[in-house]
Amino acid sequence: MQDVPRALGLDFGTTNSVVAIATGQQSDLVEFAGSQATGAVFRSALCFWHEEGVKGGLAHEAGPWAIAEYMEYPEDSRFLQSFKSVAASPIFESANVFEKRYRFEELGAMFLNRMVGHAGGALDQRPERIIVGRPVTYAGSRPDEALARKRYDAMFAGFGTDIHYVYEPLGAAFSYASRLTQAATILVADFGGGTSDFSIVRVEAPGAARRATPLGSAGIGIAGDRFDYRIMDHLVLPMLGKGGSYQSFGKTLEIPRSYFADFADWSRLALMRNRRTMDELARLQKSADEPAAIGRMMTVIEKELGYPLYDAVGSLKRALSADESAAFRFAGGELEIETQVSRADFERWIAPDIARIEATVDKALATAGVTPDAIDRVFLTGGSSLIPAIRGIFDARFGADRIATGGELTSIAHGLALIGQEANLAEWAA
Template sequence: MTTSPAGPVLGLDFGTTNSVAAIAGDDSTPELVGFDGPASSGPVFRSALCFWQDAAARGGLAVEAGPWAIAEYLSYPQDSRFLQSFKSVAASASFDTASIFTKRYRFEELGRLFLDKLVAHAGAPLAERPRRVVVGRPVEYAGGRPDPVIARQRYDAMFAGFGTEIHYVYEPIGAAFSYASRLTEPATLLVADFGGGTSDFSVVKVAEPGAARRCVPLGHAGIGIAGDRFDYRIIDRLVLPMLGKGGLYRSFDKLLEIPGGHFRDFADWSRLALMRNRRTLDQLRRLQQSAVDGAAIGRMIAVIENELGYPLYDAVGQLKRALSEGDAAHFHFAGAGLEIEAEVTRAEFEGWIAEDVAAVEETVDRALVAAGVQERAIDRVFLTGGTSLTPAIRALFARRFGEAAIMSGDELTSIAHGLALIAQEEDMTPWAA
């Protein structure tokens, strides 16, 4: 049994796109930690970092995080390095360090910088180190061949000293705890958590209010497909053809298709900013010289050199949001000599992501099998995470479980709230992942 003396506890949803924290005492209701900064006011702290050169800063590099990182980037984009979705490489054995100007950072070093800024901008609520921190983790990490052992080692190094105790809990279990606090009757609950990097599912048996153990996890499954993958599909269809994808290059007396490696990196938010290094840019310039359409490769180089990853992300996000609300939307991106205008229908977008939605549905089936329950045994489906607002995702669950069973709300904050509730439990053993 893992128990602790009295003191504040913290639930932290360290997300691919956004991070949220909730703090509580032993018996108090958890409260979301708020941030008041440029272009943002509330509990959602963007999972992003911005670096810039500053002789007065330690090591010659200054750094900001969250909405402050976005503000710094927007002020001086070409003089900045803007990193987003860096959680996506947590379980990647191929990721060693990120090259930022003249320094190299390991994942855990980026993570500690991020946490330091999150704490600083939270102010008084996090002025005292929590005696217990419960951190959400995905059921399955993002990336090709994710290694959970590597991810755990990096998380341990990142969160060392953040609290007296550090525990990890599956993110959908946090959401289940939050939703269960609203239930007034027993239920078998399927929690579907759709974030930026992963989609995770837990089946939870919820007992009646006042029960000694309110939530009993029955089974889990996850997949590294979520909002960032949907972004990838948009970039692949609308942007990469303008940057040379599908084009040819000359190799001696042959014309060959340009390999896809640089295009895959460009369409991955966690890797796009890291392409701004001498080795990658030299490779692209050599490719530009041999490409049949050298101007297209030149446009890719210009986007990278001008640090336009965030505006591109913003344009893609605006398109997704518009397609969640209407049957068609306009995509617009302009910068560094590249201008793209396109009309996209919701039907087209759903065709682009159909393969991903099918993989998500297979993962739901795996969660039910792991839990040992039939589809008809699910009383409620709680959808959470920003990507849960995608109509194709909601339609999947409505078809499988019925519209009346689907519940949602607090899409960006439910996990942190639930993790703080779990942190108040006397015994952490049943929840540790």
């Protein structure tokens, strides 16, 4: 009889989710199976569509299978991504999907169910002890941590019987600590889609009775999604009417900025595709000084162009991590954009965000009671850690020789599973 895995680590991310299972001192990633599978990385996305014979009349998919379904039938489906970002929002009550409303925990449970279904049987028999990553600070302007915990508990109620939550950067720290051969104080910086989180951990030499001790953490709700929106705000939204004006009772007024706020998260565009919003935009178009711009915005919403639009934004962001200049190209509906963007422009757009992230690093050091000189190693993880302006924060503060990278998308899940086997688990739990 095979040994039953002792712990499962789940990095439920804003953009991607990853699962690892630890047995003994080894933590192995779960690979997903099927034609749309992308290895161990499972996109944190859901797609809904009408289907006869399905209970409730709505079928759904998750992960890369959700993307494939949406791309084939964009106008007949509803696509949701980054729903983790509303976990702590007291404003969010439910998402309108066609004629149904879904609470956060319902979306989460459906997502987990389909993730298990695509794991090729690897998640059918899960260990009792499950370690779920959570951000140090949740996304949103006024996040309610107690509300997020309540929603997470409901989401994972059917996933396991012994659920524990651990700060995501602590998972990455434990993963990195497993590689070290000598004692060190490490700072882990985890840059996800919705949050940037930092944890400081003291690691003892291999063989020590207690290998690692968490010292302090800090986080901020600024990360990859915010950087995407900066590109959107400067390159795309002016073509959709932002900054423009309309006429009302003899007065010239600015186009309401509330319409463009939903473009901060492209998955929210699907929720704008409702009769009330589209009727409002149709009336606005008639009185706008540039009606064609409002028409382009309506096309983006009606034709479900949010995904390809933000896909183009993401491609530009990644290209600028490697090159000093890159082309932004998008064509869809009545909107066509092709322009060259410099890394200097992008860094200027995100400069306020970089400053706030740097201040959060200072907060993490203060919480742990250490100075920059006391940090022996810095481990950068998460997709946005590849952005040169992000890397520059740590090069300037700690020196390039102390910085390590790797496992940008998988290190958190790997470490969470290993933490699940710790005797002092309560000290790691958030």
